Amino acid sequence: MAVAIKVNGITHSVDVDDDTPLLWVLRDVLGMTGTKFGCGMALCGACTVQIDGVATRSCITTVDSLGQSEITTIEAIGATPAGAQIQKAWLDHEVPQCGYCQSGQIMSASALIASNPHPTDADIDDAMSGNICRCGTYVRIREAIKSAAQSGANGG
């Protein structure tokens, strides 16, 4: 049975089992490879997308759980004010190294500042500790989130 899901404003009908994780629908069925596979168990955050603005691990989110939700991926996050601020801060601070985890980092970080424009260090820890970076870009992620929050506070 086909399932309808709404990704970045476009509704797609996909012919997969109901319990298929969203991650594989995005990557293998829709060809949107910006969302990454890291662990398959919601342990690393590489697959993070936003569902109705909430950072969510797509590797354990089955397509039948989505209903009418709006799914936003790295391919479209730059169109949101928070996403654009975070992407700019990521460039300014040269955050990525290998870059593989950064889609997930950016999705988590932009969800954070969209809901909490002035995150404290503890808020950053809470929002970002589910995202592993094997290249160890944590120092810069923290700095970039703070400067993105700053630019948002100043009207972007």
Next chain:
Amino acid sequence: MSNVQNALPDADVRGSSSEANLSRRSFLKASAAVGGGLILSLNLPFEASEAGASESNDFVPNALIRIDGNGQIFLTMPYIEMGQGTYTAIPMLIAEELEVGLDQVRLEHAPPNEKLYANPLLGVQATGNSNAMRGAWKPMREAGATARMMLVAAAASKWGVDATTCRAEGGAVIHADTGRRLAYGALAGAAASMPVPQNVALKSPGDFKLIGKPVKRLDTPAKVNGTAIYGIDARPPGVKVATLAQSPAFGGRLKSVDDSAALSVKGVRQVVRLEDAVAVVADHMGAAKKGMEALKIEWDDGPHAALATEDIARELDKATMGQGAVAQNIGDVDKAMAGAAMKVEATYQIPFLAHAPMEPMNCTVHWQKDQCEIWIGTQAIARVQAMAAQAAGLPAEKVIVHNHLLGGGFGRRLEADGAVRAVEIAKKVDGPVKVVWTREEDIQHDLYRPYWFDRLSAGLDDEGRPVAWKNRFAGSSVIARWLPPGFKDGLDPDSTEGAIDLVYDLPNVHVEYVRVEPAAIATGFWRSVGPSHNVFVTESFIDELAAAAKEDPVAYRRALLDKSPRAKAVLDLAAEKAGWKEALPAGRGRGVSLQFVFGSYMAQVAEVEVAKDGTVKLQRIVCAMDCGTAVNPDTIEAQIESGIIFGATAALYGEITLKNGRVEQTNFDTYQMLRINEAPAIEVHVVKSAEAPGGMGETGTSAVVPAIANAIFAATGTRLRKMPVDPSLLKRA
């Protein structure tokens, strides 16, 4: 827009060069490109120590610089990008001497070609051992300067003026007196027929416009908007997705598979049986994984079904009591030991480690009878091609390898096992298939950083100074498997780096290495390789000597550094910036480490807090580094931050253990990674230097582990001689 292209360089252009004219030293060749352009081909060494080879008579170019009729500069080089910034720092060298902006240099991945791109001494096309910048530093700048001089000569000849009255600037040649100007594009064709200058003067550091300045990396934009393409993102038309299960016990075999339930999973197309693995091929990874879970597999665990880590440790321990190959001998250590006022002895152990790059192992293969096409992200493309060709039953030239960005390498992607597996599966699949390993497969079927066991002793004189230093260690030689000619007389340069040629002035030193290959478990290069082991051991042991001598760890080291001023300078700098002498509250401690590896000097001071339950919290790491000329300072800082987190992760959590012949860890819950909430503050201080660049991609990793262990000793009085940190040993009432 990113300047980094995944495309292969244009073979027509490469093959079309004519009228080669060789410079005297034969390190560089100029030729004309079809369509009016200049091609310079040169040899970049893969080993820093091999720099002289580029001056040999056999000219084997492995890098190409092409300037086309539009003035666009194309660079094809053999090093790959895995986050370490090579794709930016190497083009900076060319741009600097060629007097162009970095945005005028376009980088192209080198295709696999062991003849064209190989290291003439080692015969490998690979990026590892922190050697890209060390290898490229001089030849790349010389090539840029050569091209500049030939372009200037072409302009001067066109204008009928003396070349010395012309200068290059901003991608053009300018005649100072008349203000005439010709862009490189208009000169490239004519430049190809100019004589190659015999001697080129390189810019002095004071004139550098790019080198030494923090430059934005070229690969960043694509990495923040989801468009960067890694191996796992390859999607050739019609591709199926497979996932695999390899024998959980090393050396085991597939006994039987019941695939009836798997084949009824929607989207599952096929189940492939190999001798020691099984794969489920499907329309997408979700179906492949579901199919895999539905398989009923029986394994024959094979001859190593009872193997445990303890068995391996016992074997290595025993080996350190026998004889090894002598890696270094200075003076007479036994005599000095006999006359010592005090003797200190210790053994150290460090565990097997998995690489766990964020991008799990994967490889896409389209196997056909007469050709095999491969999509992968690899540090060693020619190795992939050669080994895949063998598995495919085809000559190497029938194997086309498309390289991609790497979602972390750390040494894991120097191996071709994943490509071989994918070819084995693809041979049984009609059409292209992408083989994606689950994280569990990735962790349980790695080639692991070796387990090492070290036995050390030292003699101190009556003032506590070390007069004898003895070290015998046992473990696997990765070089012996990966590059057999590199292992000679029981030794290889990787296994011993950091254990010999210490920065300290020690009068009597004896170091032996015993190669012991543990049964069944394969070992591989792991970020900071040999030094990941040796620096932990030597820097922990020197700390023990300081404690035995009742001396301050920094002062004790410093007194041994009169012959190594660069080492002393980084030690002083790290201690000063860390506030080494400032008091800390109870439960906190500072530890220091000092190393000279990969051609760079580094000192680190770690500050830790140990809770009553033994939990270690990393507060702050201060790092001082002298890596010679800092080509892209921002990248260097980033790499040190990265290396520190990588090493700290290993120090606190990293351990692969074996039980019943199989790896016990499975995913990030049992093989933990340091997370942002646990990351220490990191300060990096880079010493200004005009020396040739040293490596830096791995230095942070090896230095931080002993700094942490020494800080824990300072905080608790407990010396940890086995990694990772075991909090149960640090509990206090």
